[in-house]
Amino acid sequence: MAGVDGAAEPAGTRDASDEPPRALVDRVLANPITGFLPWIVLAVIEGPGRIALASAVALGLSVLFLVVEVARGSSPKALSFVDVVAFGAFLVGALVASPGTTTWLETWFGEIANIVLVVFVFASLAIRKPFTLQYAKEETPEEYWDSPIFLRVNDVITAVWGLAFLGAAIAGWYGDAVLHSNNNLWTGWVLQIFASLIAVAFTEWYPDYATARSLEAAGLPTDPPPPVEDFLAQLTTYLIIIGIISLVFDGGPTALGVGLIVVGGVATGALRKRSAQVAAERAAASPEPS
Numbered sequence: 001m002a003g004v005d006g007a008a009e010p011a012g013t014r015d016a017s018d019e020p021p022r023a024l025v026d027r028v029l030a031n032p033i034t035g036f037l038p039w040i041v042l043a044v045i046e047g048p049g050r051i052a053l054a055s056a057v058a059l060g061l062s063v064l065f066l067v068v069e070v071a072r073g074s075s076p077k078a079l080s081f082v083d084v085v086a087f088g089a090f091l092v093g094a095l096v097a098s099p100g101t102t103t104w105l106e107t108w109f110g111e112i113a114n115i116v117l118v119v120f121v122f123a124s125l126a127i128r129k130p131f132t133l134q135y136a137k138e139e140t141p142e143e144y145w146d147s148p149i150f151l152r153v154n155d156v157i158t159a160v161w162g163l164a165f166l167g168a169a170i171a172g173w174y175g176d177a178v179l180h181s182n183n184n185l186w187t188g189w190v191l192q193i194f195a196s197l198i199a200v201a202f203t204e205w206y207p208d209y210a211t212a213r214s215l216e217a218a219g220l221p222t223d224p225p226p227p228v229e230d231f232l233a234q235l236t237t238y239l240i241i242i243g244i245i246s247l248v249f250d251g252g253p254t255a256l257g258v259g260l261i262v263v264g265g266v267a268t269g270a271l272r273k274r275s276a277q278v279a280a281e282r283a284a285a286s287p288e289p290s
Contacts, residue, residue, distance in 0.1 A: 042054045
């Protein structure tokens, strides 16, 4: 994964041509986003009358990932075990719940799922074992595992994921408790997905940025850090998607959807142009190779 592992070591110390190619399945398993995939599936399927079905599908997917991890010789991840335990508990609870409890679960199920993730993520930070470390170590030589930058990058990325899930939980709570709308497009879907997309974009961008900055501060040779504009451009691209969703699903005034598409398009173009300018300026300032 380019996100977590790329920053674990000084730039220039790894060359893809020096490493044997990894199978696609290995790369998938080494990505923390894979551990959250069952939760995404759960969020998509769950709804009135579908909690047991959503839990069963998510549980099956979690068990599959865990079995494949073991079969491929990969170290089982803490997140994988949390997935299996949580979805197993959700499934049992949905099957034995009384009608009244089922109604309550159908209202608050999304917030419960997000809070479980918030607790897991911040607990991993509290015990100084951020959950992303297990994924990053699979893609990073052991000699870098104790380096301050490697540990700091994983602390920061783990915290960002925790904040994303907390934001999603708050958005869901607002929709259910304040708007009394369990299926509100914005609080139930757009804002929660946007929070996760921010974490995904940050996971992909931050490691290389933090590593390059750290090496620059130490006076060591390194590639230039990816500009902040690269990260922001991913977020503004999401505005275009949100605008389209708003128009398609009638999530607000037409002007809102069109405005999001226009703002997202203009901002993305400007940020990418600025990113290209920064890259050109750095290339011009770099000394010519002798």
